[in-house]
Amino acid sequence: xxxxxxxxxxxxxxDSVYNHKLKEVFSLSGAQTFSAFNLEEAIKSLEIYDFxxxxxxxxxxxxxxxxxxxxxxxxxxxxxVFVAIGSSMPGDEELLHRHLISYVFNKGHNPxxxxxxxxxxxxxxxxxxxxxxxMVEPKGICLELVVKQSIFEVNAIELTNDGIFVSMESPxxxxxxxxxxxxxxxxxxxENYTLVGSLGGNIPGGQHFNVNESYSHTWNNVLAIIDKxxxxxxxxxxxxxxx
Amino acid sequence: xxxxxxxxAFLETNEVLIVDKNPSSRSRLLKTMYDLGAKRHMIHSTGxxxxxxxxxxxxxxxxxxxxxxxxxxxxxxxxxxxxxxxTPEVNKNLCLILVTSNISQSAVAKAAEEDVDSFIIKPYxxxxxxENLISTVVGKIAPSTYIKxxxxxxxxxxxxxxxxxxxxxxxxxxxxxxPALALFYIGQAELLKAQTDQASGSYNKGLSxxxxxxxxxxxxxxxxxxxxxxxxxxxxxxxxxxxxPANPERLTQVIRLTIQTENYEDMxxxxxxxxxxxxxxxxxxxxxxxxxxxxxxxxxxNDKEAMGIKFFDNVAVSCSEHTKFIRAxxxxxxxxxxxxxxxxxxxxFPAGYDEHEDYLVCDFLINSKFTSNPGNLVKAGLxxxxxxxxxxxxxxxxxxxxxxxxxxPEKIETFxxxxxxxxxEKASA
Numbered sequence: 001x002x003x004x005x006x007x008x009x010x011x012x013x014x015d016s017v018y019n020h021k022l023k024e025v026f027s028l029s030g031a032q033t034f035s036a037f038n039l040e041e042a043i044k045s046l047e048i049y050d051f052x053x054x055x056x057x058x059x060x061x062x063x064x065x066x067x068x069x070x071x072x073x074x075x076x077x078x079x080x081v082f083v084a085i086g087s088s089m090p091g092d093e094e095l096l097h098r099h100l101i102s103y104v105f106n107k108g109h110n111p112x113x114x115x116x117x118x119x120x121x122x123x124x125x126x127x128x129x130x131x132x133x134x135m136v137e138p139k140g141i142c143l144e145l146v147v148k149q150s151i152f153e154v155n156a157i158e159l160t161n162d163g164i165f166v167s168m169e170s171p172x173x174x175x176x177x178x179x180x181x182x183x184x185x186x187x188x189x190x191e192n193y194t195l196v197g198s199l200g201g202n203i204p205g206g207q208h209f210n211v212n213e214s215y216s217h218t219w220n221n222v223l224a225i226i227d228k229x230x231x232x233x234x235x236x237x238x239x240x241x242x243x
Numbered sequence: 244x245x246x247x248x249x250x251x252a253f254l255e256t257n258e259v260l261i262v263d264k265n266p267s268s269r270s271r272l273l274k275t276m277y278d279l280g281a282k283r284h285m286i287h288s289t290g291x292x293x294x295x296x297x298x299x300x301x302x303x304x305x306x307x308x309x310x311x312x313x314x315x316x317x318x319x320x321x322x323x324x325x326x327x328x329x330t331p332e333v334n335k336n337l338c339l340i341l342v343t344s345n346i347s348q349s350a351v352a353k354a355a356e357e358d359v360d361s362f363i364i365k366p367y368x369x370x371x372x373x374e375n376l377i378s379t380v381v382g383k384i385a386p387s388t389y390i391k392x393x394x395x396x397x398x399x400x401x402x403x404x405x406x407x408x409x410x411x412x413x414x415x416x417x418x419x420x421x422p423a424l425a426l427f428y429i430g431q432a433e434l435l436k437a438q439t440d441q442a443s444g445s446y447n448k449g450l451s452x453x454x455x456x457x458x459x460x461x462x463x464x465x466x467x468x469x470x471x472x473x474x475x476x477x478x479x480x481x482x483x484x485x486x487x488p489a490n491p492e493r494l495t496q497v498i499r500l501t502i503q504t505e506n507y508e509d510m511x512x513x514x515x516x517x518x519x520x521x522x523x524x525x526x527x528x529x530x531x532x533x534x535x536x537x538x539x540x541x542x543x544x545n546d547k548e549a550m551g552i553k554f555f556d557n558v559a560v561s562c563s564e565h566t567k568f569i570r571a572x573x574x575x576x577x578x579x580x581x582x583x584x585x586x587x588x589x590x591x592f593p594a595g596y597d598e599h600e601d602y603l604v605c606d607f608l609i610n611s612k613f614t615s616n617p618g619n620l621v622k623a624g625l626x627x628x629x630x631x632x633x634x635x636x637x638x639x640x641x642x643x644x645x646x647x648x649x650x651x652p653e654k655i656e657t658f659x660x661x662x663x664x665x666x667x668e669k670a671s672a
Binding site for chain 2: 140141156157158159164165166167168184186203204205206223227229233236237239240241242243
């Protein structure tokens with residue numbers, strides 16, 4: 001089974017047997033897993049904990065997955081990734097992405113396969129620790145783009161008001177739903193950000209990633225951190241040269 | 244003339260070179276430079292040092308934007324190559340800018356150390372790159388009176404007119420509130436006039452204005468080393484290593500001085516610098532291993548066991564390809580009757596070393612502490628011996644096991660004689 005160590009998951013599912021099953025599977029994968037059985041309970045958990053991913057049934061006894069997402073958009077500074085439990089037609093994909101649902105998991109499938117499916121949306125802490133163990137510490141700003149369940153390591157190029165230009169060998173169609181994971185390493189510390197959005201215009205060998213407006217708070221945090229780092233570096237360079 | 248106009252005028256007469264392995268990154272930078280006013284035919288881009296060299300040879304390059312890692316080396320290698328090709332006059336106005344997503348402390352420090360004019364984080368915003376470029380270019384083309392005067396003093400030093408240089412540089416002191424750079428060149432001129440005490444005073448004064456002024460720190464360190472003032476030199480180079488950790492050659496000097504001045508406990512700090520180095524050669528790994536081993540040994544023998552064991556762990560993790568260190572650590576731990584700690588280190592031998600002399604010696608030494616049956620130990624010891632491996636501690640452990648197993652004294656005597664003949668000093672101690 002794929003490992004999700006270091007990540008936190010909220011499962012919102014009214015069927016207590018299925019909820020328990022999912023919780024068991026996710027706990028076994030190493031993720032910190034919490035359960036809620038309806039919208040009210042889910043909100044209580046969301047108010048207290050900072051989740052990396054929320055796996056939620058389409059239909060809850062007191063609402064829909066959209067209510068969870070809308071509440072999160074209004075009340076949370078940093079949004080988790082949302083995955084729906086249910087079934088969807090291929091034609092629904094665009095609609096789902098527009099509602100910030102990154103993936104739909106069919107209840108009829110083996111719950112273990114859900115762990116593999118969402119792994120691409122989450123930060124791989126194990127890989128990070130392995131890197132530390134072998135002392136090949138990643139440096140600087142690292143980006144990963146998740147498109148259609150595939151992970152692409154991309155290079156950051158230029159920041160724009162609504163996103164970022166990244167280098168990418170195989171560009172996708174305009175508007176394709178995507179997730180961007182940003183890790184900013186400094187010494188032994190790392191800051192991770194996950195942003196939901198879509199792919200914008202192509203440039204030779206690259207693409208623009210448009211950040212979804214709902215994630216603008218997280219995006220602004222990223223911009224502020226890069227700005228601050230630039231300022232510190234420029235100051236240091238000036239001080240060292242004594243000019 | 245406004246800063247923006249100075250920048251535009253610069254772009255009209257100087258060509259731009261963009262070096263980045265990534266084509267999309269190159270094309271965005273090209274667009275940015277074009278938007279800032281550079282003419283398309285005056286912007287050149289490539290992904291490697293060798294192609295960049297061809298461009299540099301045929302064009303009048305005024306700005307170079309390079310990534311950290313490029314084809315055939317690093318941005319620093321590229322900058323060095325360009326500087327070496329140019330005359331000092333051309334270099335004076337040349338703007339060398341690093342545009343990279345590698346924002347590690349060592350990358351930034353190396354950029355500062357290598358006199359890179361600006362460090363731009365990738366991803367950048369068009370606005371930030373514009374501000375940075377204008378500030379860099381204007382600083383070069385229209386320098387302040389202070390920089391102009393320091394440059395004049397520097398030129399006088401270069402042609403051997405030290406007294407005139409000192410007059411000019413002392414004048415520069417009035418043009419800056421923290422004139423560390425001027426004081427560095429004053430120190431240089433004094434040093435060239437063999438006035439070492441004055442030079443030391445000038446470097447120190449520069450550092451009192453700016454405690455991380457790179458040139459003053461290195462100037463002072465080199466002077467103190469020349470004067471054999473190791474303890475003072477160590478204090479200076481400790482600071483250099485802290486703020487400018489990227490230089491492996493300097494790290495070897497720091498490690499040597501740490502041991503020489505018996506500042507063993509500082510080794511942890513240098514180990515952390517080592518782990519952050521972008522490139523680690525066998526030479527620096529060997530240096531670090533030796534330094535950490537000596538420091539660890541010192542701690543272990545002076546009731547600082549936890550720190551000593553930590554140092555040994557570091558060596559075992561980062562220098563495992565030098566198995567001599569693992570052997571030395573295990574030998575010491577066994578000698579100090581710490582077989583459990585020694586056992587942990589045994590697992591650090593690289594794969595495929597089961598038949599290597601260092602591994603066989605360590606394995607036997609650890610066994611000598613755990614095996615209760617002396618007969619088995621004699622068998623294992625003789626196996627090592629018959630492979631023509633001669634190790635002082637192993638031989639001693641073998642002799643002890645032979646005695647316990649009740650072997651004939653004449654047979655044991657042969658081994659004892661060999662110990663005396665191979666290690667007379669140790670045997671008589």
